[in-house]
Amino acid sequence: MKKNKIMKDYWxxxxxxxxxxxxxxxxxxxxxxxxxxxxxxxxxxxxxxxxSGINPTTGGFGQRLVISGENFGNDPSIVxxxxxxxxxxxxxxxxxxxxxxxPSQAYSGEIEVQISNGDNPVVSTIAExxxxxxxxxxxxxxxxxxxxxxxxxxxxGPFNDCGAFGSPNWLEFDPKYPHLVYVAADRGAGDENExxxxxxxLDLKNQYVGTAxxxxxxxxxxxxxxxxxxxxxxxxxxxxxxDELRAxxxxxxxxxxxxxAGDHNxxxxxxxxxxxxxxxxxxxxxxxxxxxxxFNSYNKGQFFKVDKKQxxxxxxGTRTTPADKEVLFQMDNGWEYNIRIHPTxxxxxxxxxxxxxxxxxxxxxxxxxxxxxxxxxxxxERADYVDGIGTSARFHNPYQGVxxxxxxxAGQEDEYDFILCxxxxxxxxxxxxxxKVTTFAGRGSASLNNNPWGYVDGDLRQEARFxxxxxxAYDEATDTYYxxxxxxxxxxxxxxxxxx
Numbered sequence: 314m315k316k317n318k319i320m321k322d323y324w325x326x327x328x329x330x331x332x333x334x335x336x337x338x339x340x341x342x343x344x345x346x347x348x349x350x351x352x353x354x355x356x357x358x359x360x361x362x363x364x365s366g367i368n369p370t371t372g373g374f375g376q377r378l379v380i381s382g383e384n385f386g387n388d389p390s391i392v393x394x395x396x397x398x399x400x401x402x403x404x405x406x407x408x409x410x411x412x413x414x415x416p417s418q419a420y421s422g423e424i425e426v427q428i429s430n431g432d433n434p435v436v437s438t439i440a441e442x443x444x445x446x447x448x449x450x451x452x453x454x455x456x457x458x459x460x461x462x463x464x465x466x467x468x469x470g471p472f473n474d475c476g477a478f479g480s481p482n483w484l485e486f487d488p489k490y491p492h493l494v495y496v497a498a499d500r501g502a503g504d505e506n507e508x509x510x511x512x513x514x515l516d517l518k519n520q521y522v523g524t525a526x527x528x529x530x531x532x533x534x535x536x537x538x539x540x541x542x543x544x545x546x547x548x549x550x551x552x553x554x555x556d557e558l559r560a561x562x563x564x565x566x567x568x569x570x571x572x573x574a575g576d577h578n579x580x581x582x583x584x585x586x587x588x589x590x591x592x593x594x595x596x597x598x599x600x601x602x603x604x605x606x607x608f609n610s611y612n613k614g615q616f617f618k619v620d621k622k623q624x625x626x627x628x629x630g631t632r633t634t635p636a637d638k639e640v641l642f643q644m645d646n647g648w649e650y651n652i653r654i655h656p657t658x659x660x661x662x663x664x665x666x667x668x669x670x671x672x673x674x675x676x677x678x679x680x681x682x683x684x685x686x687x688x689x690x691x692x693x694e695r696a697d698y699v700d701g702i703g704t705s706a707r708f709h710n711p712y713q714g715v716x717x718x719x720x721x722x723a724g725q726e727d728e729y730d731f732i733l734c735x736x737x738x739x740x741x742x743x744x745x746x747x748x749k750v751t752t753f754a755g756r757g758s759a760s761l762n763n764n765p766w767g768y769v770d771g772d773l774r775q776e777a778r779f780x781x782x783x784x785x786a787y788d789e790a791t792d793t794y795y796x797x798x799x800x801x802x803x804x805x806x807x808x809x810x811x812x813x
Contacts, residue, residue, distance in 0.1 A: 315530040319455015320450075321395070323783045326804065331699065334390060337482060337712070338653075341706070344773060345439075345455050351408060351409075351492040352407045352408050352409055352410075352557070353407065353408065354386070354387065354389075354408045355386050355387055355388070355408075356384060356385065356386025356388065356391065356408075356428055356430055357386075358430050358433050358436065359386055360383070360384045361383075361384065362382070362383065362385065362426060362428060362436050362437075362438045362443075363382045363383040363384065363386045363438060364380055364381070364382040364424065364426060364438055364439075364440035364441075364787050365382045365383070366380075366381040366442065367379070367380050367381070367424060367440060367442055368381070370444060370445060370575070371417055371445035371446075371447060372444070372446075372447060373415065373447045373448065374415060374417040374419075374443075374444065374447040374451075374772070375415065375522055375772065375775075376414070376415040376448050376808060377412070377413075377414060377415075378396070378401070378412075378413050378414065378444070379405060379410055379411070379412055379417050379802055380394065380410065380411040380413070380424065380426065380440070381409060381410050381513065382409065382410070382411075382426070382682070383408070383409060384408065385406050385407065385408055385409065385410070385411055385426070385428070386406060386408060386428065386542040387406060387407060387408060388406065388660055389403050389404070389405060389406045389428055389603040389794040390408075390752075391429050391430055392406050392411060392427070392431060393428075393429070394411060394413045394424070394425070394426055394427075395423075395424070395425040395427070396413075396415050396422065396423070396424055396444055396446075397416075397419030397420050397421040397422050397444070397446055398417070398419070398421060398423065399416035399417065399418055399419045399601040400416060401413040401414055401415060401416050401687055402414045402416070406704045407720055409467075409731050415444065415446070416555065417484065417610075417810055418810050419444065419446045419774050419810060420446050420448075420811075421443070421446075422445055422446050423439060423440075423443055423444075424439065424440040424442070424443065424444055424446040425437060425439045425440075426438050426440075429468070431485075431681060433463045436765070438445070439555060440756050441522070444604055446565070446603065446641055448557070448809045448810045448811065449772065449773075449774070449809070449810055450754075450773055450807055450808065451638070451766070451770070451772060451777075451806055451807070451808065451809075451810060452576050452754055452755075452769075452770050452771060452772075452773060452776075452777035452805055452806070453782050453805070453806050453807075453808070454474070454513070454768050454770055454803055454804070454805055454806070455472065455645065455795065455805065455806040456472035456475050456515070456520075456522060456565060456803065456804050457475065457476070457477045457478050457798075457802055457803030457804055457805040458473075458475075458476070458477060458803070459477060459802065465477035465479075465802055466483065467508045467509060467511075469481055469521075469522055469523050469577065470521070470522060470659075471521050471522075471587060471707045472521065472522065475522035475740060477500070477508075477802035477803065478496065478498075478501050478507055478508070478797065478802050478804060479498065479500075479506070479509065479803075480495050480498040480500060480506040480507060480510075480799065480801075481498070481783065481784050481797025481798065481799060481804060482495075482496075482499040482506075482537070482539075482713075482784055482797060482799075483496070483497040483499075483536065483537075483538065483540060483713055483783070483784045483797070484496055484713065484784040484785060484796075484797055485497075485541065485608035485786060485787035486541050486547075486786055486788070486813070487541070487542075488542050488544075488545045489545040489569040489745065490545070490765060491569070491573075491621065491788070492516060492517045492518035492519075492571075492698055492792070493514055493515065493516055493517070493571060493579075494515040494517065494786050495512055495513075495514055495515075495540055495782070496512065496513040496514065496515065496784065496797060496804070497512050497538065497539060497540050497550070498510050498511060498513070498535070498537055498538065499535075499536050499538055500535035500536055501553065502535055506799070507802075508802075509528060510528045510531070510534060510535025510537055510633075511524050511526065511527050511528060511533060512524070512525045512526040512527075512531070512537055512540070513525065514579045515573075515714065515795070516572075519574050519771065521577060521742075523572075523577055523578075523579030524550075524579060524580070524740050525579050525580070525582060526550070526565070526582060528582075528584075528678075529676070530565075530580075530582070530585065531550060531552060531563060531585070532552065532559075532560060532563060532585065533569075534552040534553070534554055536552060536553035536554065536749075536783045537550050537552055537596065538551045538552065538553050538596060539551040539595070539596045539597050539651065539713075540697055541597045541598050542599070543564070543599055543604070543606070543624060543628070545565060545567075546567040546580060546664055547564060547565070547566055547567070547628050548564070548565045548567075549562050549563070549564055549565075549588055549597045549599070549656055549744035550562065550563045550564075550565065550597070551594045551595065551596055551597040551608060552594060552595060553594055553611075554592060554593075554597060555592050555593065555610075555699050556589050556628075557591050557592040558588075558589065558590055559590060559592070560587035560588070560590055560697070561589055561590060561591040561593075561594035561608060562587075562588045562594060562597050562606070562608050563585050563586065563587060563588065563607075564585070564586045564587075564588040564624070564628060565582040565583065565584065565585055565586075566582065566583060566584040566628065567581055567753035568581065568582065568583040568758070569581050571679070574642055586627055586628070587635045587640050588606070588619070588624060588627055588635060588636055589608065589619050589635050589636045590635045591608075591610050591612075591617070592610060592612060593610050593612050594608050594610055594611075595610075595611055595649050595650060595651060595666070595804060596608060596650065596651040596652045597607050597611055597652075598620075598654050598661070599654075599674070600651065600654060600658050600659045601654060601656060601657070601677055601804050602657075602658040602685060603621065603658065603681050604621035604624075604809065605620055605621045605681065606619040606624055606636075606651050607619070607620070607654070607661070607683070608652075609648075609650060609652065611647060611648060611649050612646070613643050613644075613645070613648070614643045614645050614646065614647070614648030614650070614676075615642025615643040616640065616641050616642050616643060616644075616663070616804065617638045617639065617640055617641070617658060617681070618639045618682060618683075619636045619638050619639075619665060620636065620747075621638070621639070623636035623637060623671060633806060637732030639704065641682055641683055642683075642684075642685055642686070643683075644665075644668075645680055648665065648667070649665070649666040649667040650663050650664055650665045650666055650668075651663075651664040651666065651712065651713060651714075652664075653713075653714050653715070653716070655680070655716055655730070656716055656729075657727065658676055658677055658727065659675065659676055659727075660673055660674060660675045661673070661674050661676070661681075661683055662689065662714065662716035663686055664711050664712065664713075664714055664733065664738075665691075665711070666710055666711060666712060667693055667710070669691055669692075669693070669695060669697075669707070669708045669709060669710065669711065669712075670690065670691030670692055670693050670695070670708060670709070671686060671688070671689050671690045671691055671693065671711060671733075671744065671795065672686035672688055672689060672809075673686060673687060673688075673689040674686035675685075675793065676742050688703070688704055689703070689744065689748045690703060690704075690706045690708075690744050690748050690750050691706050691707060691708045691711070691750075692707070695707060696708070696709040696710070696737070698735070698739075698740075698756075698765070700742075700749055700751050700752055701749075701750055701752050702747070702750070703748040703811070706748075707749075708738055708742070709735060709736050709737035709738045710735070710736035710737045710738070711733055711734070711735050711736070711738075711742070712733065712734040712735070712782070712783040712784070712785075713783060713784050713785050713797075714731050714732060714733025714734070714744075714785065714786040715731070715732055715755050715785055715786065715794075716729040716730070716731055716732075716755050717729060717730050717731075717732050717735070717787055717789075718789065719797070725745035725746075726746075728746065729746065730743050730745055730746070731743070731744040732753055732787065732794065732798075733784065733785065734782040734783050734784065734796065734797075735782075736782060736783050736799065737781065739755055739756055739765040739766040739778070739779055739781070740752050740754060740755030740756045740765070740767075740779060740782070740794065741753045741754070741755055741780070741782060741794075741807075742784070743753040747751060752774065754771065754773040754774065754777050754779075754807060755773075755774075755778060755779045755782070756771075756778065757769065757771070757776040757777045757778055758771075758775075758776050758778055759772055765778070766778060766779065766780040766781070766800075767779075767780060768780060768798075768803075770791040770805075773807070776798050778798065779798050779801065780798060780799065780800035781799035781800040781801075782796050782797065782798050782799060782805070783797050783799045784796065791798075791808065791812060792804065792808070793806065793807065794807035794808070794811065800802050
């Protein structure tokens, strides 16, 4: 969708490095000429052009590639190289070698060299060897844009005309319609929190942005912090408000099916009910096996449990009051965090947003409750950006995360990495089951300036930049991530080439 921008940013970022390599590859003194150096000989149209080899034989977009052979000449302006049918950037040419960069989406790997010499016919040759192209994951922009004056509109519309996202705080897939992604909005303090508190919806199949719930639908709140699904027809929304006698989590029932092509009515949820009352709620989650609900309060850092049966009774209409709640443990006053439960239900991560670290709480299957947590990565109240193991790692406002199955862990006790947004770390991080923290995407394009933030698509680490990323959703079927990029007001996408 944004291939031209990706290519433009790529070459701008790499240009200085390429110049240095080109100088090394092709430097020669002013008095060198073709008579004294056969490698600097000009192209001879009377001699066949031959390709004898390539190095390396495998790689991806941006890979430096040397093509060896005969009679390439010494003028890069007349030499074209195609890899997999895509035009490569030619950096330098010697009579026996061509230095170029592999283009994107060069899937077939066929290498063709063309030489255009004035009015003479184009000379073309195809290498016997093929380049084994490895697809790379890239960051692109799914939707969202600003006006020329830097401002933006918040509106429904197709991906190429949907305005922008004032506060893409939390992303979640619809369990019944996996082409729909909900985007909760939080209008709390922070540069990334603007616009309104409406819950948006991304229709990936029809490439349209709609509105799922308005502020009015959510009881007048503009701080929808998170959402989760009790089942495919019942949704819970955590709302951040200051009255403990009002709802901390609202429940909604699906009252219509997903719109088809041409229908842009995404108001599929109604019958708002208070599932549980309290104040300053930041998160909600359901245990994937036992079905109990968990939520928190910023107030004293309480970690609450609500029995599944009471939630079911509320949705069935047999219970007319909010559910009872039980405090399993608490952190301290003013503890803002998210809860993410492992797909197996064996444990949950507590992502402490304003305390900058990640805890793990194991699930006691006998008592059906989570137990006292311990630190898995980072250190409380030590905000920074540091990759490392366990408490040596540093985060700066970690936010939403998702568990992603790693095929390299097949057969191990835990087969999932945790991929999360590090808001003021300005990147996407990865935590292994052992607590090793690395940077998955972002903080690239170092040649632009010294800032780690920005808006750049492209290679995960070499190019891509985010600006206060917060929300993230993962599609296992396509191995694709969707990122709520806060201050860029856009939905970004991480996918393999051809899917971006």
